[in-house]
Amino acid sequence: MSLVTIIIDDDLLTCKIHEKLLKYAEISSDPKVFYNALEALDFFYADERIEDDYLIFLDISMPIMDGWNFLEELKKLSVRNYHVVIVSSSVQPSDQERARRYPEVIRYIMKPMDKQALLEVRAFIDEQYPSDRKMIS
16 A cells, blocks of 8 residues: 555646645655646546555645535545645635535645645654655655
């Protein structure tokens, strides 16, 4: 079993920045990137490694399918081991409150991601996956 890191954001530049930050923080050496939530759901439908664990960095404001709908659809699949970090530009308290209703959401990070937020995510990963873990994919 491995921890697969996924970035879901409709902004190409944001995805590139997040990829570099995740590598810099040694959270992931090769995150999978999806530019909309529907593409990410297609990945989960087709993924044969459903027993893997997933760390998902999710934007909530996207066209086609927003992050909230993605979370609801993901619940319907047989994916059981996943953690979500919401990365959003929304300053609405209602969005942060809504995120707290999802037990799989481990952090709500305001864009742009910063070093402290990544350190907290990294600490969570190290706590959940303590066995001499090298950089995850």
